[in-house]
Every structure is written in C-alpha cells, then in structure tokens.
Amino acid sequence: MNGINGTKWILGLAAAMLAVGCAKKGDSASKDEMILCPYLPSRIQTLDPGNARDMYSMEVAAHIYEALYVYHYLKRPYEIIPLLAEDLPDISPDGLTYTIRIKKDVHFQDDACFLDGKGRELKASDFVYALKRIANVKYASQNWAPFDGKIVGLDDFREYTKGFKKQWDVDYSRPVEGLQAIDDYTLQIKLTRPWPQIVEIVLTDTSTTPIPHEAVDFYREDIIRHPVGTGPFKLKTLQPSCFVELVRNKNWRGESYPSEGEPSDKENGFLDDAGKPIPFADRIIWRVIEEDQPAWLLLMRGNIDAMDELRGIPKDNFDKAVTVERTLTQSLIERGLKLQIYNDPSIYWVGFNLKDPVLGKNLPLRKAICRAIDRNRFIDLFTNGRAMPAHGFVPPGLDSYDPDIVQSGYSKYDLAEAKQLLKQAEQIQGGAIPKLNLAMPGTDTLYRQYGQFFQRQFEQVGLELGIDYMDWPTYMERANKGQCQMFMNGIVAGCPDAIDFLEMFTTKSFAPGANKFFYSNPAYDALYDKVRVMQSSPERVEIYRTLEHMAMDDYPAVFILHRVAYTLGHDWYKNFKPQLYSHGLCKYRRVDVKQREEYPALLKKLEREGK
Amino acid sequence: MSETTTQQNEPVSRGYWSDAFRRLRRRKLAMVCFIIVLIYAAMAAFVGIVETETFKKIFKLDVPIVRWNEQVGPSYQKPMAQYDFKPEQSETKVKGWSLFGTDFLGESTLRKTLYGVKTSMLVAFCASIISIGIGVPLGALAGYYRGWVDETIVWFYTTLGTIPYILLLMAFAVALRGREFFGVEIRGAPAVYLAIGLTSWVGLCRLIRGEIIKRKESEYVLAARAMGCSDFRILFSHLLPNVFHIILINFSLRFVSFIHAEVILSFLGLGENDKPSWGAMIDAARTELARDVWWEMAAATAAIFLISLALNIFSDALRDCLDPKLRID
Amino acid sequence: MTAFIIRRLIYMIPIVFGVLLVTFVLFTVVGGDISQQIAGKNADQQTIDEIRHEYGFDKPLFLSWDSQFIDHFKRAVTFDFGRAMDRERISEKIRRGVGPSLMLTGPMFCGELIVAVSLALIIAFVRGTVWDVSAVVICVAGMSIPYLSFIIFGQYFFAYKLDWFPIIYLPEEPMIKSVGLPIVIGIIAGLGAELRFYRTIMLDEIRNDYVRTAFAKGLSTSRVLFKHVLKNAMIPIITNVVLALPTLILGSFLLERFFGIPGLGYLMIEAIGSRDFFIINAMTFIFSLLIVVFTLLTDICYALVDPRISFK
Numbered sequence A: 001m002n003g004i005n006g007t008k009w010i011l012g013l014a015a016a017m018l019a020v021g022c023a024k025k026g027d028s029a030s031k032d033e034m035i036l037c038p039y040l041p042s043r044i045q046t047l048d049p050g051n052a053r054d055m056y057s058m059e060v061a062a063h064i065y066e067a068l069y070v071y072h073y074l075k076r077p078y079e080i081i082p083l084l085a086e087d088l089p090d091i092s093p094d095g096l097t098y099t100i101r102i103k104k105d106v107h108f109q110d111d112a113c114f115l116d117g118k119g120r121e122l123k124a125s126d127f128v129y130a131l132k133r134i135a136n137v138k139y140a141s142q143n144w145a146p147f148d149g150k151i152v153g154l155d156d157f158r159e160y161t162k163g164f165k166k167q168w169d170v171d172y173s174r175p176v177e178g179l180q181a182i183d184d185y186t187l188q189i190k191l192t193r194p195w196p197q198i199v200e201i202v203l204t205d206t207s208t209t210p211i212p213h214e215a216v217d218f219y220r221e222d223i224i225r226h227p228v229g230t231g232p233f234k235l236k237t238l239q240p241s242c243f244v245e246l247v248r249n250k251n252w253r254g255e256s257y258p259s260e261g262e263p264s265d266k267e268n269g270f271l272d273d274a275g276k277p278i279p280f281a282d283r284i285i286w287r288v289i290e291e292d293q294p295a296w297l298l299l300m301r302g303n304i305d306a307m308d309e310l311r312g313i314p315k316d317n318f319d320k321a322v323t324v325e326r327t328l329t330q331s332l333i334e335r336g337l338k339l340q341i342y343n344d345p346s347i348y349w350v351g352f353n354l355k356d357p358v359l360g361k362n363l364p365l366r367k368a369i370c371r372a373i374d375r376n377r378f379i380d381l382f383t384n385g386r387a388m389p390a391h392g393f394v395p396p397g398l399d400s401y402d403p404d405i406v407q408s409g410y411s412k413y414d415l416a417e418a419k420q421l422l423k424q425a426e427q428i429q430g431g432a433i434p435k436l437n438l439a440m441p442g443t444d445t446l447y448r449q450y451g452q453f454f455q456r457q458f459e460q461v462g463l464e465l466g467i468d469y470m471d472w473p474t475y476m477e478r479a480n481k482g483q484c485q486m487f488m489n490g491i492v493a494g495c496p497d498a499i500d501f502l503e504m505f506t507t508k509s510f511a512p513g514a515n516k517f518f519y520s521n522p523a524y525d526a527l528y529d530k531v532r533v534m535q536s537s538p539e540r541v542e543i544y545r546t547l548e549h550m551a552m553d554d555y556p557a558v559f560i561l562h563r564v565a566y567t568l569g570h571d572w573y574k575n576f577k578p579q580l581y582s583h584g585l586c587k588y589r590r591v592d593v594k595q596r597e598e599y600p601a602l603l604k605k606l607e608r609e610g611k
Numbered sequence B: 001m002s003e004t005t006t007q008q009n010e011p012v013s014r015g016y017w018s019d020a021f022r023r024l025r026r027r028k029l030a031m032v033c034f035i036i037v038l039i040y041a042a043m044a045a046f047v048g049i050v051e052t053e054t055f056k057k058i059f060k061l062d063v064p065i066v067r068w069n070e071q072v073g074p075s076y077q078k079p080m081a082q083y084d085f086k087p088e089q090s091e092t093k094v095k096g097w098s099l100f101g102t103d104f105l106g107e108s109t110l111r112k113t114l115y116g117v118k119t120s121m122l123v124a125f126c127a128s129i130i131s132i133g134i135g136v137p138l139g140a141l142a143g144y145y146r147g148w149v150d151e152t153i154v155w156f157y158t159t160l161g162t163i164p165y166i167l168l169l170m171a172f173a174v175a176l177r178g179r180e181f182f183g184v185e186i187r188g189a190p191a192v193y194l195a196i197g198l199t200s201w202v203g204l205c206r207l208i209r210g211e212i213i214k215r216k217e218s219e220y221v222l223a224a225r226a227m228g229c230s231d232f233r234i235l236f237s238h239l240l241p242n243v244f245h246i247i248l249i250n251f252s253l254r255f256v257s258f259i260h261a262e263v264i265l266s267f268l269g270l271g272e273n274d275k276p277s278w279g280a281m282i283d284a285a286r287t288e289l290a291r292d293v294w295w296e297m298a299a300a301t302a303a304i305f306l307i308s309l310a311l312n313i314f315s316d317a318l319r320d321c322l323d324p325k326l327r328i329d
Numbered sequence C: 001m002t003a004f005i006i007r008r009l010i011y012m013i014p015i016v017f018g019v020l021l022v023t024f025v026l027f028t029v030v031g032g033d034i035s036q037q038i039a040g041k042n043a044d045q046q047t048i049d050e051i052r053h054e055y056g057f058d059k060p061l062f063l064s065w066d067s068q069f070i071d072h073f074k075r076a077v078t079f080d081f082g083r084a085m086d087r088e089r090i091s092e093k094i095r096r097g098v099g100p101s102l103m104l105t106g107p108m109f110c111g112e113l114i115v116a117v118s119l120a121l122i123i124a125f126v127r128g129t130v131w132d133v134s135a136v137v138i139c140v141a142g143m144s145i146p147y148l149s150f151i152i153f154g155q156y157f158f159a160y161k162l163d164w165f166p167i168i169y170l171p172e173e174p175m176i177k178s179v180g181l182p183i184v185i186g187i188i189a190g191l192g193a194e195l196r197f198y199r200t201i202m203l204d205e206i207r208n209d210y211v212r213t214a215f216a217k218g219l220s221t222s223r224v225l226f227k228h229v230l231k232n233a234m235i236p237i238i239t240n241v242v243l244a245l246p247t248l249i250l251g252s253f254l255l256e257r258f259f260g261i262p263g264l265g266y267l268m269i270e271a272i273g274s275r276d277f278f279i280i281n282a283m284t285f286i287f288s289l290l291i292v293v294f295t296l297l298t299d300i301c302y303a304l305v306d307p308r309i310s311f312k
Helices: A003-024 A055-064 A124-135 A154-161 A198-203 A213-225 A263-267 A292-300 A315-321 A330-334 A363-372 A375-383 A403-408 A415-429 A445-460 A472-481 A499-503 A522-531 A538-553 A593-597 A599-608 B016-026 B028-051 B053-059 B109-145 B147-162 B165-176 B189-199 B202-216 B219-226 B231-267 B278-291 B295-322 C002-030 C035-039 C045-054 C068-077 C090-125 C130-144 C147-161 C175-206 C209-216 C221-250 C253-259 C264-273 C277-305
Strands: A069-071 A080-082 A097-101 A179-183 A186-190 A233-239 A243-248 A283-288 A337-343 A346-352 A387-389 A436-440 A465-469 A486-492 A557-570 B081-085 B094-098
Touching: A055 A233, A055 A243, A124 A154, A124 A179, A124 A186, A124 A213, A233 A283, A292 A315, A292 B278, A315 B278, A330 A337, A363 A415, A363 A445, A375 A387, A375 A445, A375 A557, A403 A538, A436 A445, A436 A472, A445 A465, A445 B278, A472 A486, A472 C035, A499 A522, A499 A538, A522 A538, A593 A599, B016 B028, B016 B295, B028 B053, B028 B109, B028 B295, B109 B147, B109 B189, B109 B202, B109 B231, B109 B278, B109 B295, B147 B202, B147 C002, B147 C277, B165 B189, B165 B231, B165 C002, B165 C264, B165 C277, B189 B231, B202 B231, B219 B231, B231 B278, B231 B295, B231 C147, B278 B295, B278 C147, B295 C130, B295 C147, C002 C068, C002 C277, C035 C045, C090 C130, C090 C175, C090 C221, C090 C253, C090 C264, C090 C277, C130 C175, C147 C175, C147 C253, C175 C221, C175 C253, C209 C221, C221 C277, C253 C264, C264 C277
Parallel strands: A436 A465, A436 A486
Antiparallel strands: A069 A080, A097 A186, A179 A186, A233 A243, A243 A283, A337 A557, A346 A486, A346 A557, A387 A557, B081 B094
C-alpha cells in the first residue's frame, strides 16, 4: 500500500464529495419569482391532514388542503366565510342537520395518483370520505376526539372498522346516516345533539379538509409526504426537520384579496392589494429552525421575512429589539422592521392532580400555592412582560372573557395569606405538608429555569418542591395516567369560542382526554352539558362565566398567564396581519422583491455608519 | 511483570508498587496534577457531606455552595461587577458582588460551578465503579476458565462493542430514564452513571481477559495451584492483584471521558436536571451568548478543562510509571 | 481462504443476534409501551388500544411463535424497519440523512486525517525537543476542552460575530457553504486526540532499525519520513480509518444539531427527544451491522496482506 497514493485517493474522495454538494443545487429559480420565506420553530410531523394535530404541520398543510370554511383574513371580530363551501350552512331549526353546498368546478391538484394525472373535480363525497377516515379506528387519527358521539352513525362506523386488520380493508362506501353526500355538490351532516361550534372547531380545521381517496389508495401510508389537495400551493420538497418548499398550484381556481376589513387596516396598508388576485407568491420556503438564536439572526440578515404568529421574539434578544415603551429600538427601525402587538388567546398553568392524596382533598393547600406564586415576576423574567397575569382560565380575546374576574382574586399574590392557608392545610393533612412534585414537559435550559423559579416561590412559604424534568412523550404518558402531582402546561385557543377551555374541567374528558386535572364536579358537568348545545347568545356568555368561576373556586391549577404576542416583520413582507384562528395565510401575503434585494445594501450602509 | 529493579547506588530492592510511585513522585508536573485531582475530589466530597441533613443538624453550618439556588443578585451580572440588589423578601437594597457573575435567575455562577464538581465527579466515579465492577470480574472469569464461559463473555462484549459507543450510550440513557427498577425510579445523576457504566466496561474487560490469559500459566499461579488453592483464591488473591495496575490506569484514563460524556448527556436532556451541572451550564450558553453572557459557559468550561488536563497528564505519567507498554485507546 | 471467509461470516451470526437481543431488551423490555405517545395528546383509550395492537405491544415478549421478539427479529433480518412514530418509513428517513451526514463527516474526517498524520510525522521527526513537548501539551489541552464548548464558541464567534460562515444550514445555498464551519470546528476539536494517537504510532515506527539504516544511506529527511515511515505506519492508520468509516455515516450528531444539518445524527437526536424507539432501534442495528462488516473486511485484508496469519 502506497501511503502517498492513499492520501491522494482520500483527497480525491473529499473533492468529489464537495463537487457533488455544489452541483446539487443548480436549479435555482428565475430572478423575478416571488418567494416567501417564513420559518417554523419545530419540525413537521406529517402533511396528512387527517392525522395532523401539531400546529406546524397544520400550518403547512393548510396551504395545500382547504377546508369548507375559513375566518375572514382582515375582519375583526372574526367572521366565518365559505372557502370550499358555496355559502354558510343551512341549519335545521332544531340545530341538528347541517346542509352545506359545495363550490362547483373545484379541482384537486394534478398528481400521479389520478388516472390521467389530472386533478379530478371535488365532490361532496370527498368530505364524507375524509371524515370517515378519521373515524376509522385502524387509521388511529389524533383528530378523532372532537367527533366522539357527535355525528349520527359515525360511532357505529368506528365500531365497524374494528373488525378489520388494516385501515385499507375498511369499506368506506358503507353508509353513515349522519354523513351523506346528497348529490355531488351537497353535503349533509346530522348531529346527535346540537353542536353550535361545529363550524368553528371542525369545519374550519385542516383535519376535515377533503382528500381524494385515489391519493390515499395510491400512496397508502406515504400519503404523509404526498399531499394532494385543492389549495393554492403544491408540495415541492419536504425535508421534515430542515425545510419545506411549496410552489404555486397553477390550476387553482383563484380568489381575490379581501377588500373589506377593520377600520385600521386601511392606514396599516392591509387593504392596498384589495381585489387583486391571490396568491401573490410563486413559492414558499419554510426553514425549520429549532433554536431561537439562529432564527433571530436569520431575521436580522433578511433570510427570513418575519417572526410570525407561531413564535415571537426570543426572550434573550428582547432587550435589543424592543424598548421599555414597547416600541421597536432605533436600530431595528432603521432596518425597516415592524412590530405588531396583539393578545394571543392562551392560558398557561401549573396544574394540580386532584386524584393525588395530598393535593386532591386539600383546598387550602392549593389555594395557598396559588397565593404564593408571583405571576408578575414570572412574566417579567420569562416573557419580558409579554403576557398578562391570568386571573381565570378564559383568555382575553374570546367573547366570554370576563374582565371583572380579577376582582375575585383567584390569582392574588399574598404571602401572608398563603402562610395562613398553609396552617389550615396542615391541619387537613394532619401534619407537615410532604415534598411536592412538579412535572416539566421539557429538559432544556428554559425548563430548568422555570423549575428553579417555582422551587424558589414555593420555598418562600416553606413548601418543598421537587421538579421532574421529562421529555414531552414521558410527560404526556404520566399526565394521562395521573402520575404527575403537579404539571406545567398550556393551551392556545383554536377558535373564538371558549368551549375548549371549559371542556378541560368536565368529568367526561378525564385524561387521556383534556382534563389532566381530574377535576370532577357534578354541578359543573350538568351546567356544561346544558351550555354546550346552546347557540351563541348573551345568556351563553353568562353561563360560560359561571362555569369558569365554578372551576376557579376549586383551584384546580395555578393559572399563570395569557400571552401577548409581539410579532416582527420586515417592511417588504406585505399584508402581514396577524390572524389567530386560520392557518394557510401565505396566499394573502406578498413580498416586495425589490425592497428585499436592497436589504443587504442597507445593512452594509448601517454597518458603515457604525450602527 | 513484577519486576524488581535494583540500582547501583541503592542496594535495597524495592517492590513494584513502591518503585513505581517513587518514579511517579519524581515527576513534578504529574504530582501537581494529582493534587488538583485531589482538590476536586475533596471538593466533591465536601459538597456531598455539607449537603446532607445530618450535617446541617449537627454542625448548624450553612455552606453557601449548597444554597446554589439562592438569588444573590439581578440576573446576568458581569463577573466582578458591583450591583445593587433587593432580595426577594426584604425591603432594603443591598450591595452585592459576585466573582463569576450571575445567571438568568440571579444565581451565583461560582456556586453553581463548584456544586457542579460534585455532580460531575459523582457521575464519573460511580460510572467507573460500575464499569470496573462489571468489566474486571467478567474479564477475569473469561480469561481464567476459558471454554464456554469465555465464549459467552467474549460474545457478549463483542456484541456490545459492535454497537457504536455513542449510539449505545444514548440508547441506554434514553431507555433507562424514568423507568422504575425495584421500586426506585431512575433519573438524574443515577440515570447518567448507570448508562455510562453499563456501556463502558467492554474495553477493560477485554484487557483484563488478555492479561489473565497471559498470566494464567505463569509460575506463581502454577505454584498456588500446586499448593491446592481454590480457583477463586487464585483469581482474586493472586491474579487480580497483579493486573491491578491496569485497572488503575484504565480508571484514571476513563474518568476524563466520563466527565465529558456527562456534559453531552446533559446537553441532550438526559442528564441531571435538578442540580447544577457543567453540561447544563454550557448548554445555557446557547441562548445566553446572544446577550454577551459568556461567563457561565466560561466557568464551566474552565472547570472541566482543569480537571481533564490534570487527569490526562496524571494518567499518562501513571501509565509510564506502571506499565509503559500498555496501550489503552 | 474461502473457508476462512465463510468461518468469519458464520462468526458474525451470533454477534448480529446479540445486537438484536440488546436492542430488544433496551427498547421493548426496559423502554416499555409507547402506544400512548403515538396516539397523541388527547387520544381516547380506544385509539391507544388500537395502536397497541397495531404495533404488537400486546403480544408476549418472548416464548411464543408470535412474540414481540420474533417480530423484532423479522424486521431486522428483512431490513424492513417499518414506520417511525410520525408514520414515515424509517428507511426513507435514513436514506435521506446519509447524504448530508457524509457531506459533513467525509471532508471532516479526511481533513483531520491529513492534518493529523502530517503533523504527527513532523512531530515524530522532532521528537524530544521543545516542539514535541509543547505539541503534546497542546494536544492534551485540546482534548480537555469539552466538545460542546468548541461548537458553541465556534458558532458564536465565526458565524455570529465575524459573519464568515452561515450560522445554520441554508438549503437554498450550495452545501459546501453550510458545512464549512462545522468541518473546521470538528477538525479542531478532534485534532488533539487524533494527533496524539498518530504520534504514538509514528514514534513506534521511527524507532525501528530500518529508519536508522535509511538515514545512514543518506536519504533525505522528507524521503525517509514520507516514503518509509509513512508507508510502514499505514497499517495501523488504515485499520483505524476503516473501523472509523461506518461511524462516518452516522455523522457528528452534535455538529449536525447545532448547525441544523439534516443528517443521521440529527435524526438520532430528534428520535431521542421524541422517544422514537423505532428509529433508535433501526439506527443501532444498521450501524452495528456496518461495523461487523467492516471488521470482517479489515480481517480479510490483514489475512491477504500479512502472510503470518493463517487461514485455519
């Protein structure tokens, strides 16, 4: 073996590898193409709408698949408008039958799964198929929960699918009474009892978007990588943990940019494009960037357009970005960035497991813990003040948010009272309170900091707290089995109705459902059963608030904060209006390509001036 | 290899160990390093002792290091900077000063670094013990009995040795984490040292087996056997003491890699989360550097650097003195 | 020769079986039932049971013809590792990750090898001098700094502060741009240990008689070093290289994680974060198999090269 030749060989190999790497990215796009560059803070799980439940998969999937209804992009309060439906549903007087007409001449994207490769026309039966698919036990969809017991005959269908070995074996032509395509363009849904939120919760959601059965049969389980929808964009490249590239669907039926909106939209320029055909962009490239710092830097360098709804400014960069007066700092203004602030309807809490022998029977103890947590300090420390202390669990922004709930003092920070309550708690416990345990759904630095914060807060009133840091799957498993004594968690509203928040405290939805607190109150359940079939009305708002108070009185959790979102976007990123409840908004957005091209020059200029 | 060197001007013959240590003592640098290692070990022991409830009760002493989670200042104070600070439950402001600065929650970086000594040394030490506890007996049995015992053990360690170490380590750590064994839940430091210990004995086992095979037929073993010693006795009181230097060298060399492994596992979220650890401190720097907060990472890196350097130099010297031909990669 | 190879091949069987046993014990017996986490956040018991059945978690562990171990065995032998928890084919994921991983570790490994071997030669030549001692000290010092610190500091300084490299993998740019910095960091961080290793090899070699003879013949230094010493030191170097090759495909998971390179190391870390035992299991098995094969190859090469090794 000759040494020198060996070295040469290795060098050659290295050179070859590099050459391959350079050659691979040859097909760059033409210059005047409009590319949107948003980013995702976490990887994409799936592009199969029937099983997508994480926010990021849904965000991408919603550009490819379309639902029946959608929230108006600009109007506030949020208004539902038809997307694939022709108009709003016809609801029978008893609120049980929904008849929905579907737009004609809507086509699926061209795909190899169709016989001639051309996308076929959308039919009502595609919706039926999508819903039955979610009901298929063998498909094990994460999206089944909201349908449970709601649609006539669908649960029987689910029962029927249990007899099969594989999801493919199920006969989808088996009729379900409550789910029928009356003709090609009419869908009828029959409910077992009124479900006033069906449109908000389900029919605007990506889970019910129509999917051609040809695609599912053709790609089988690989449907997660081969989406075939009706939307304005098609998938080009998918690297789930790295980037996703969508290109414009040339055969899309077309839509125009809304020409009505809030009064302030005019001055903010959100109506500049009114009436123009959408989508504007030819391509969308999402970078998946899990770390805060690189994302922030890419934004500063103009590689990504905005820190949008999905994640705001990283806490460690906040001081450099935003001043005490809540405006952008001078250096960011010079770079042409724009800040928008709005309430993110969310609630974060430290929950108590009421099945736990120590916490469950000890109301004064739970109350004492609630008094011992300094929410304002938490907000200052971890969110740079980008949150409101939570006094109840229904977040502001929803119509049933009760601005007066602060007077009930559920979230008072009062160490003296906490200590007094602890004395009572010790009597109930019959001795000192043992060490408590808090489960954290993460193991990284941020969670460690949370953990230490709470430890210190508990210490102030003489309680000992242990923290269990675990990865998300372990956390979920334990919480569902009721093995966590206390746990940190939070949810974000998926629609403007608070019903999801109220459902968390019903006995029916005990874990593995949404009620990880194991809170059970017959009076609450009865009232909830009454209210959930009610149509929106002032009376319903009243009952919602009563329910919130009922649950709050039992202190099932330390409710900590509602987030306030700060989004940051470049000036060239037009029509960037935050919209909370819909995904798939990139079709409205536009990039001023010229302005973006000038950005590097602007940066250089600022650098020369020493800024 | 029990050599007894005699030198011209010193007619007294010395034993293997005393000779080796005499040579070791002559190496100034190695001795300095040894002292550093001892200081780290003492520090770890000290933290471990003052942390216990009994100690707190008996001596009524409250050592600051144990209160690592106390807030000593505002968050992210620079090292050696003066600051005004209002402790949580008092009304008045006090002037503060911190040698290594403070972290996000206003905790002292110095205390955390010092406490990290314990976490790190405990993990490395326990992992070494587990590793030796498995590797040495298995290697000795395999080398001594040969036959099917040998084949089984060789098969077992070849199997483990075939799996890339880092994969094996991560796989063990992730599978062990949060599981219960005999009613004890494994998490934090024990999860780390179990994972490291259970995966790292292969090299040692292979070495010991080789040495035992070499020495099995040597005269002192034959003599012992002739005197009717039991196998057990031959193994443990004759053979093992003669390979003890290998264990020692291995121990000191592996120790460093265990400390580094702990850092990586902590970064992956598989390590100690509850107590300060160097891995966690370095991990925190990922976001902190954006704020120009460099001291937390610097302190932890320096702490690791010092102990690793000392151990590396010392174990090299140790190897040179005990068995220059031995090669452990 | 054929008999030798066949014997070695047969010898592989218990090793592969052992690897299967270890992964099975780790992920099925110790790791436990993960049907709940597959089912998602608010799943009902029905779905969970369904998944348990689908994945065969309700079967007996061993001791049955239809046990989980037999399934595990079948999957591995047929190389059909099924689907990960996000329902994507594992083989697909792995195939996708090989390229980026190689792009990173290939040049890194070669660069490091070249630098380390040439430096080792030079050091071996100046052995015993101040240069040698300081080089060893620097090596040891380099080995003593944690890998993570190298990466975090390198990324911060060269990418954030100086802006010489992209901070994170840019899919739209040529790959070489994105892997530049991680390659440099990887080489620097690993150099200490490598250099020390090759220095020992070179020293062993340079003490040999033939080197003295070569010098005595009046050959030039570079000729002795590169022609004779390097040639003879090739065998340990190549062994080291060949055995390191399978791990190359695995990539350097820390570097991939920090620079967002979608290789196999990244996949592994993701799988750990989401406790996706299917992926970890498949990766462990595949890499063990690669190592077994590469070990076999080295053995055969040895046998071919070295006449002292008999085929019996």
